[in-house]
Amino acid sequence: METVTLTVKQVPDLYLECENVNPDAFAGKTAEQIAKMGAYQGKEISTLGEFFTIAGNAGATAADTKIVINGDCTKMKYIGAKMTAGEVVVNSACDMYTGSWMKGGKLTVNGDVHSFCALAMAGGEFTINGNAGNYLGAAYRGDWRGMSGGVLRVKGNAGSDVASFMTGGTMIIDGDVDIHLGTHMEGGKIILKGNANRRVGGQLVKGEIYVFGKINVMMPGYKPSGEVDLEVDGTKATFIDYTGDLGERHPKRKGATVYGHLFMKK
Amino acid sequence: MPKDVTDVICPFCGTLCDDVVVTVSDDNKTILSVKNACAIGAEKFNHQRLPGRVKRPRMRQPDGTYKEVSYDEAIDWTAKMLVKSRKTLMYGWASTSCQAMSIGHEIAEKVGGIVDNCATVCHGSSLIAIEDVGVPSCTLGEVKNRADRVIFWGCNPAHAHPRHMSRYSIFPRGFFTVKGHKGRKIYCVDCRYTDTAKCADTFIQVQQGFDYELLDAFRTAARGEALPDTVGGVPKEKIYEVVEELKGGRFGIIFFGMGLTHTMGRNHNIDEAICLTRDMNDFTKFVIMAMRGHWNVTGSGQVLGWQYGFPYAVDLSRRDQARHQTGETTSVDLLNRNEVEACFYIATDPGAHFPINAMISSSKKPTVTIDPHINCTTEISDVHIPVAMVGVEVGGCAYRMDNVPIETRKVVEPPEGMLTDEEVLTKINNRVDELLAKGGA
Amino acid sequence: MSEYIIKNGHVFDPVQGIKGDKKDIAVKDGKIVEKVSSSAKVIDAKDKTVMAGALEVHAHVAGPKVNAGRWYRPEDKHFDSHKKPGITRIEGGKSIPTVFKTGYEYARMGFTFAMEAAMPPLYARHVHEEIHDTPIIDEAALPVLGNNWFIMEYLKNNEVENTAAYISWLMRQTKGYGVKVVNPGGTEAWAWGLNCLTIHDPVPYFDITPAEIMTGLMTANEYLGLPHSMHVHQNDLGNPGNYKTTIETLQLAEGVKPKNTFGREQVMHSTHLQFHSYKGTNWGDFESAAKEVMDYVNKQKNITIDTGNVTLDETTTMTADGPFEHHLHGLNHLKWFNVDVELETAAGVVPYIYDPNISVCAKQWCIGLEIALMAKDPMRCFITTDHPNAGPFTRYPRVYSWLMSKKVRDERLNTFKNADKVIGATYLANIDREITLYELAQMTRAGPAKCLGLMKDYGGLKAGMNADIAIYDINPDKFPSDGPAIEKAFGNAAYLFKDGRICVEGGKVVDMGQKKTFWVDAKVPENKQVMHDVREKFLRYYSVNENNYPVPESYAPHQHIITVDATKA
Numbered sequence A: 001m002e003t004v005t006l007t008v009k010q011v012p013d014l015y016l017e018c019e020n021v022n023p024d025a026f027a028g029k030t031a032e033q034i035a036k037m038g039a040y041q042g043k044e045i046s047t048l049g050e051f052f053t054i055a056g057n058a059g060a061t062a063a064d065t066k067i068v069i070n071g072d073c074t075k076m077k078y079i080g081a082k083m084t085a086g087e088v089v090v091n092s093a094c095d096m097y098t099g100s101w102m103k104g105g106k107l108t109v110n111g112d113v114h115s116f117c118a119l120a121m122a123g124g125e126f127t128i129n130g131n132a133g134n135y136l137g138a139a140y141r142g143d144w145r146g147m148s149g150g151v152l153r154v155k156g157n158a159g160s161d162v163a164s165f166m167t168g169g170t171m172i173i174d175g176d177v178d179i180h181l182g183t184h185m186e187g188g189k190i191i192l193k194g195n196a197n198r199r200v201g202g203q204l205v206k207g208e209i210y211v212f213g214k215i216n217v218m219m220p221g222y223k224p225s226g227e228v229d230l231e232v233d234g235t236k237a238t239f240i241d242y243t244g245d246l247g248e249r250h251p252k253r254k255g256a257t258v259y260g261h262l263f264m265k266k
Numbered sequence B: 001m002p003k004d005v006t007d008v009i010c011p012f013c014g015t016l017c018d019d020v021v022v023t024v025s026d027d028n029k030t031i032l033s034v035k036n037a038c039a040i041g042a043e044k045f046n047h048q049r050l051p052g053r054v055k056r057p058r059m060r061q062p063d064g065t066y067k068e069v070s071y072d073e074a075i076d077w078t079a080k081m082l083v084k085s086r087k088t089l090m091y092g093w094a095s096t097s098c099q100a101m102s103i104g105h106e107i108a109e110k111v112g113g114i115v116d117n118c119a120t121v122c123h124g125s126s127l128i129a130i131e132d133v134g135v136p137s138c139t140l141g142e143v144k145n146r147a148d149r150v151i152f153w154g155c156n157p158a159h160a161h162p163r164h165m166s167r168y169s170i171f172p173r174g175f176f177t178v179k180g181h182k183g184r185k186i187y188c189v190d191c192r193y194t195d196t197a198k199c200a201d202t203f204i205q206v207q208q209g210f211d212y213e214l215l216d217a218f219r220t221a222a223r224g225e226a227l228p229d230t231v232g233g234v235p236k237e238k239i240y241e242v243v244e245e246l247k248g249g250r251f252g253i254i255f256f257g258m259g260l261t262h263t264m265g266r267n268h269n270i271d272e273a274i275c276l277t278r279d280m281n282d283f284t285k286f287v288i289m290a291m292r293g294h295w296n297v298t299g300s301g302q303v304l305g306w307q308y309g310f311p312y313a314v315d316l317s318r319r320d321q322a323r324h325q326t327g328e329t330t331s332v333d334l335l336n337r338n339e340v341e342a343c344f345y346i347a348t349d350p351g352a353h354f355p356i357n358a359m360i361s362s363s364k365k366p367t368v369t370i371d372p373h374i375n376c377t378t379e380i381s382d383v384h385i386p387v388a389m390v391g392v393e394v395g396g397c398a399y400r401m402d403n404v405p406i407e408t409r410k411v412v413e414p415p416e417g418m419l420t421d422e423e424v425l426t427k428i429n430n431r432v433d434e435l436l437a438k439g440g441a
Numbered sequence C: 001m002s003e004y005i006i007k008n009g010h011v012f013d014p015v016q017g018i019k020g021d022k023k024d025i026a027v028k029d030g031k032i033v034e035k036v037s038s039s040a041k042v043i044d045a046k047d048k049t050v051m052a053g054a055l056e057v058h059a060h061v062a063g064p065k066v067n068a069g070r071w072y073r074p075e076d077k078h079f080d081s082h083k084k085p086g087i088t089r090i091e092g093g094k095s096i097p098t099v100f101k102t103g104y105e106y107a108r109m110g111f112t113f114a115m116e117a118a119m120p121p122l123y124a125r126h127v128h129e130e131i132h133d134t135p136i137i138d139e140a141a142l143p144v145l146g147n148n149w150f151i152m153e154y155l156k157n158n159e160v161e162n163t164a165a166y167i168s169w170l171m172r173q174t175k176g177y178g179v180k181v182v183n184p185g186g187t188e189a190w191a192w193g194l195n196c197l198t199i200h201d202p203v204p205y206f207d208i209t210p211a212e213i214m215t216g217l218m219t220a221n222e223y224l225g226l227p228h229s230m231h232v233h234q235n236d237l238g239n240p241g242n243y244k245t246t247i248e249t250l251q252l253a254e255g256v257k258p259k260n261t262f263g264r265e266q267v268m269h270s271t272h273l274q275f276h277s278y279k280g281t282n283w284g285d286f287e288s289a290a291k292e293v294m295d296y297v298n299k300q301k302n303i304t305i306d307t308g309n310v311t312l313d314e315t316t317t318m319t320a321d322g323p324f325e326h327h328l329h330g331l332n333h334l335k336w337f338n339v340d341v342e343l344e345t346a347a348g349v350v351p352y353i354y355d356p357n358i359s360v361c362a363k364q365w366c367i368g369l370e371i372a373l374m375a376k377d378p379m380r381c382f383i384t385t386d387h388p389n390a391g392p393f394t395r396y397p398r399v400y401s402w403l404m405s406k407k408v409r410d411e412r413l414n415t416f417k418n419a420d421k422v423i424g425a426t427y428l429a430n431i432d433r434e435i436t437l438y439e440l441a442q443m444t445r446a447g448p449a450k451c452l453g454l455m456k457d458y459g460g461l462k463a464g465m466n467a468d469i470a471i472y473d474i475n476p477d478k479f480p481s482d483g484p485a486i487e488k489a490f491g492n493a494a495y496l497f498k499d500g501r502i503c504v505e506g507g508k509v510v511d512m513g514q515k516k517t518f519w520v521d522a523k524v525p526e527n528k529q530v531m532h533d534v535r536e537k538f539l540r541y542y543s544v545n546e547n548n549y550p551v552p553e554s555y556a557p558h559q560h561i562i563t564v565d566a567t568k569a
């Protein structure tokens, strides 16, 4: 695997749209060629070379390409978005759409990310070693297809509207979340190690949410249906199994109604 | 001889009453009286003859005072600002015509603007909800002719849309509703007892911030599932009782307002209310409608819709594509994050509606405001371009809260030499073309 | 205005019976002429196909439900908004293009006219605002009348003259083109959450049946002598077993005679027939009834149809058939938009994915193609996708490739996930017919022009007709054998002339032309009763005043009014 190292040399004064910063776009390019790739600030188009010092050439394919980014990326959007393979490591906080529409590969952010990250993520591994903003792993506006695959890990807290319209994949949040976790969820698995504010699993059709901490207010459409012993992300514990959201429609399989499950650690 | 202009469309709220009669002076210059409009509507007409109305553009001087300038100077300054800025917020549009918006969008596409309208601080959350789950709705005449279950949820038309209840929702006798008010059951759900609640047969007091949970409880009850003893302060017996009454109606409607759009969870409250409406259609006929406030904000959404495919917060800054993301391309977020370099305001007063931090950010950027009157925003602008009042001094298309468009009427002449929005925007557009042809400012 | 001479092209013109012969076409002052001066600009069409501009007979391209479909589906254009170099604006939207993209894409495919298929009268101003903003192509809109209170009240008492007078009044108010009927009676029933699934179900309260509404409207349409016939979206759309209702509805035309001065020969246009040609009792045993339906269509000469071809895309369904959209939402649970329009109609919108891996969708795809391939008279069967219901209109080139090449369509058919099941439930595998270029010109040019009452100016290349000309990079002697090549040629006209101006060159939009809005002004004897009823309904039941109902002149600055005189009818 070849490594391309980007070092921020100029912090953008507006926000820089880095949709070209991912292994798929870099694949097959030399450092010089990468430096000539475009990046927008509003209507002004600049090159990556104006904002980054670029060292190393990319591999022949995305899978053979690793990108390491150093310096302040807090005003950079779309890093790692739509990546299908390879690896990206960002040693900074990032702005919106980091890892959104990601299909494969490995993305690590050693810092916080803003809102709309991992939007509609379909595959790969995305680790955020900091906090995440709102709409983490949610669907794009209007879409009923949110996160559908892959593994997303957040070491810190996440904001509101996390995992809206999730249909598959696994999301693990070590910290707390704000309101609306797994709203309209129709598949997949959320593991929340910390606390949730309110509105967990509202309008949920299908899927599983595991909560280790507390929920300030339970949704009225959840009903306890017993206790289970489970091992969840390495933790063995007893969970209370709530079925719901009973206010929402649910599909039938072999004549039986399929409900969603909210497991609360005892 | 004073004369009456009939079938005039009120230029104030989204109810767009179109039966107003305005008496104007013989010379077509002054409004003498306004009939049929409510107090706030009539007040809007009265603005036309306020003393001290600014009649020519004004430009801020280095010492902070304003100096009168010609339209051409103001337009040139504006065009240069737009061409130079890498990303410009172009916000407002609620009190102008669809025809003017079209020209504005053409400019935005050339200069890289982000076009946003008042929904951003108002029913934007309703639009998000509709983007997510759709909306079963109807025109206001349907309510008048058919509705026998009317719910006002988190809205107070008695104050915000004064003629709504008499024209459409509570009192009128329609084709299938010959008994008028007597044939309807009126519900009001709110966290406080409003004047609208006084007109209701049933008032349900919900604990502030619990609308989502209560709506979910209604849906759960409608499916015959069990509920906790109380939800949002409402006993479960009441919830089951109301759900049965709603199912027993022939045509139900939920009107909602700021009580849902501006409380915790915002779009999710509306989303859940829409889903309840949808569920009720398994039992009877049910629809839902947003009580949209700002006059033609609906029209802005429509024009943006057919030109770009998004109802507000349309980011054309790259000039090669249109994008939309509430939370990113919305005005307040752009200002708070300092994501724009210049501000262009038209036909609304963000200074009166935006959070203070956003306005502080705005005040540090080159700013142009196009508005008939002096307002909070004109006073933080570098240039204020006064224009004729749409729907009073010039006609143009406006959309009602149920998306019905009405061509509004001109009732009086604007002050001598005063340009309209369309004229000013056309001139800016032409000036932008000239500048771009020369390769920039 | 400039003169052009298009030389050496293979011309296909059903109006003159020209079947691919090399013939020069002369253009002057926006019209096709016999000859031009020597200074005329020469367009070399060697090895190319020359046809008249195509006409869209039925699409949802402008108005409130189309726009709802646009703005409530940001996901439909999130990765599909772009600006092409040149004079065009930003264009976006996969299943429901923006107005700009709509105009450009029709033009790029060689179209010069599109009929907006459903205009709710109360929203006519909205429809015309969008038509106004749609570049290049000429357009008209059909007001929906099949659930209108006036119409139902008059027809209950067999008052044809009053019905006609009301239609005439309404077309003038709305700048409408003809009589559209969508799920007659069923949409009014929907205002109470109900439906009319057969043509004999009485409409709640109004006490009239869909059959009576359609018969009455056909009679009123011919009484007025309108350019177009009654245009119907039938009851019971999209349900297995509906073909019997379909044939029963078509039978209503038996014995009704066309009466008009436009050369139109049909009294009923039945739209998107694919959705109405289903056998079976449920989605499990669902089968094609294309044969049964087309056998009837082929022998009944006074009806025309369009196909409603499924394109196997993610799309957005939208129709004035309110109860159908509610039903569809119940099946796929995707976001449901609905609006009921006072005294007039309703509309619904639901996204839909025609997934080739689902056999129901694959069968629908077969049925749409079967309808076109079983049509004996290409002058009475037109190709549509009922845009965007069965797929976006931008897929026409692909639909043509399936119709014109058995190889291309069999490749698709045989690679369906449940190919055996699909083939067993449909006729397509056994059909060898390939639509010829001449037949294509009939199905997309001359036929729709005649059906819409526009054959004087549109659909052909005879001297005196509009210089609306599409030139494709297709050598008929070497017709492309693979799908993508056919698609590319039909999707990127080498040239499109609109009213004698070159609007598209090499697939690129180079001129916005000057689009016209068509509407029909039908003159009838003064009718005090109808005017009284109008006044009364506005005073009591409408939510707008009568004086604010008409579409102002300024909304259609380039209007083309077709006048018919029914005062002596």
Ligand code: SF4
Pocket: B010, B011, B012, B013, B014, B015, B016, B017, B036, B037, B038, B039, B040, B041, B042, B161, B162, B163, B164
């Ligand atoms: S209700 Fe609204 S539109 Fe009607 S008169 Fe009052 S302010 Fe004007």
Ligand SMILES: [Zn+2]
Pocket: C182, C233, C271, C272, C319, C320
């Ligand atoms: Zn239809």
Ligand SMILES: [Zn+2]
Pocket: C058, C059, C060, C117, C233, C271, C272, C319, C386, C389
């Ligand atoms: Zn249709």
